[in-house]
Amino acid sequence: MVTSYIPLNLDECLKILSDKQVRIVAGGTDMLIQNRSHTSMPIGFKSDVCYISNIEELKKIYEDETFVYIGSVCSLEAIMESELVPELLKNTILEMASPAIRHTATLAGNIGNASPAGDSLVPLYLLDALVEKRSIKGVSKVALSDFITGVRKIDLEKDELITKVIIPKISFTKSYFKKVGPRLSDAISKLSFAGAYKLENDLVKDIRIAFGSVNVTVVRRRDLEERLIGKTKDEVKKMVSEIVDWYEEFIKPIDDQRSNKEYRKSISLKLLRSFIENIE
Amino acid sequence: MAKIKFKLNGEIKELDTDPSRRLLDVLRDDFNLTGPKEGCGEGECGACAVLMNKEIVNSCSVPLANVLNKEIITIEGFSKTKRYQVIKDSFAKAGGVQCGFCTPGMIIATESLLNKNPHPNEFEIKIGLSGNLCRCTGYNLIIEAVKLAAEAGEGLW
Ligand SMILES: Cc1cc2nc3c(=O)[nH]c(=O)nc-3n(C[C@H](O)[C@H](O)[C@H](O)COP(=O)(O)OP(=O)(O)OC[C@H]3O[C@@H](n4cnc5c(N)ncnc54)[C@H](O)[C@@H]3O)c2cc1C
Ligand code: FES
Ligand code: FES
Numbered sequence: 001m002v003t004s005y006i007p008l009n010l011d012e013c014l015k016i017l018s019d020k021q022v023r024i025v026a027g028g029t030d031m032l033i034q035n036r037s038h039t040s041m042p043i044g045f046k047s048d049v050c051y052i053s054n055i056e057e058l059k060k061i062y063e064d065e066t067f068v069y070i071g072s073v074c075s076l077e078a079i080m081e082s083e084l085v086p087e088l089l090k091n092t093i094l095e096m097a098s099p100a101i102r103h104t105a106t107l108a109g110n111i112g113n114a115s116p117a118g119d120s121l122v123p124l125y126l127l128d129a130l131v132e133k134r135s136i137k138g139v140s141k142v143a144l145s146d147f148i149t150g151v152r153k154i155d156l157e158k159d160e161l162i163t164k165v166i167i168p169k170i171s172f173t174k175s176y177f178k179k180v181g182p183r184l185s186d187a188i189s190k191l192s193f194a195g196a197y198k199l200e201n202d203l204v205k206d207i208r209i210a211f212g213s214v215n216v217t218v219v220r221r222r223d224l225e226e227r228l229i230g231k232t233k234d235e236v237k238k239m240v241s242e243i244v245d246w247y248e249e250f251i252k253p254i255d256d257q258r259s260n261k262e263y264r265k266s267i268s269l270k271l272l273r274s275f276i277e278n279i280e
Numbered sequence: 281m282a283k284i285k286f287k288l289n290g291e292i293k294e295l296d297t298d299p300s301r302r303l304l305d306v307l308r309d310d311f312n313l314t315g316p317k318e319g320c321g322e323g324e325c326g327a328c329a330v331l332m333n334k335e336i337v338n339s340c341s342v343p344l345a346n347v348l349n350k351e352i353i354t355i356e357g358f359s360k361t362k363r364y365q366v367i368k369d370s371f372a373k374a375g376g377v378q379c380g381f382c383t384p385g386m387i388i389a390t391e392s393l394l395n396k397n398p399h400p401n402e403f404e405i406k407i408g409l410s411g412n413l414c415r416c417t418g419y420n421l422i423i424e425a426v427k428l429a430a431e432a433g434e435g436l437w
Contacts, residue, residue: 004299006345042300051345098411103335
């Protein structure tokens with residue numbers, strides 16, 4: 001039998017992470033399926049585990065002037081119900097799983113899982129989200145796009161815990177999220193797209209575009225976005241075919257979904273086209 | 281092994297057991313509560329649904345460790361309430377039950393939804409039931425049942 005640790009506060013948890021070799025479990029919605037065993041048998045974890053969902057300090061959502069802070073043990077449903085959380089992220093969460101899963105699954109768990117199909121990652125990349133991680137030695141913040149280093153790979157030491165997801169406060173004229181295809185364990189056709197822009201007197205002040213499930217991790221190209229900033233909205237709309245061409249080379253659905261590569265690519269680029277054409 | 285204390289259908293329980301057991305197995309094997317059923321075992325079907333702190337969760341996807349100090353209500357506990365009577369009658373009236381395998385989960389989903397939103401529109405009902413699969417009814421009758429329950433139970437939620 002593996003040993004289960006159930007810390008009730010953060011200090012206790014960081015000490016366990018520092019002293020023991022454990023896997024972290026938050027809501028467990030990914031971990032239980034990845035370690036599924038048999039009916040009436042304990043979950044088939046291969047190492048000791050540390051359950052973090054009872055740590056009250058990590059259940060808060062609050063803000064200051066520049067950021068919204070989401071504790072890593074907040075459920076997706078609690079995040080969706082919070083007034084502080086940007087619409088774009090809430091609209092995304094509404095399309096994730098079902099109420100029953102959303103009541104236990106966490107945003108930090110979606111990040112920790114680092115799946116190319118992790119839905120929340122798309123708006124979080126777009127929003128320039130940061131991850132706060134903590135160990136007994138101290139606390140640090142990293143950009144989410146640096147924290148996720150590959151398919152199911154994250155920049156987290158064995159003694160570290162994600163404690164917060166931090167979202168800069170930005171106002172957009174419009175933000176948009178679209179997920180295509182059902183989420184079932186064997187679902188094949190799935191991709192997601194997020195876009196947002198800010199207009200001032202018809203000038204594009206900010207524009208951001210992110211694609212999910214079309215590469216090893218979320219595709220966002222600041223260099224391409226920058227080319228559009230400062231143009232009028234009509235200029236940008238006229239460039240739509242050119243913009244689609246720019247992105248084409250970065251839309252590379254991963255190999256194990258080969259059968260759907262062409263479909264995914266063509267739908268992703270159509271979503272981009274319609275996003276640009278509908279800038280108003 | 282660890283001591284896990286939680287409230288189950290109104291009573292405080294304390295178990296000395298492996299916290300890495302699924303809540304579903306604990307309910308069925310230790311407490312003989314067989315209302316929650318194992319359909320998929322992967323969080324997709326809702327047959328195992330129970331209320332945790334009044335919200336629907338899939339007991340096949342919840343480790344016992346996460347139930348510490350929480351309140352769990354299964355269909356057995358819920359069936360002693362007025363709200364249950366209203367939902368049950370509405371399911372019967374609308375013809376929302378055929379083989380019945382999904383029904384405990386559907387009723388739990390209905391309660392979880394109405395508890396937060398006593399007057400859901402059709403879209404909200406569909407979202408509320410989106411984690412519960414039914415192989416028999418084709419869903420429309422169940423959606424109808426939830427609408428009936430919301431009307432008949434006016435003031436209960
Ligand atoms: C039926 C079903 C439907 C689903 N639908 C969707 C969907 O539509 N879209 C989607 O993106 N996902 C979906 N998922 C996947 C899953 O629910 C999400 O990825 C969820 O956000 C994971 O959160 P969790 O708290 O349950 O993670 P856990 O399973 O507890 O953990 C996941 C990973 O993150 C790590 N981790 C968790 N918290 C921390 C922390 N604080 N610090 C460091 N590491 C941590 C764990 O060690 C583990 O590796 C679905 C799952 C199921 C079962
Ligand atoms: S058995 Fe739990 S969701 Fe299907
Ligand atoms: S009534 Fe048979 S599964 Fe729903």
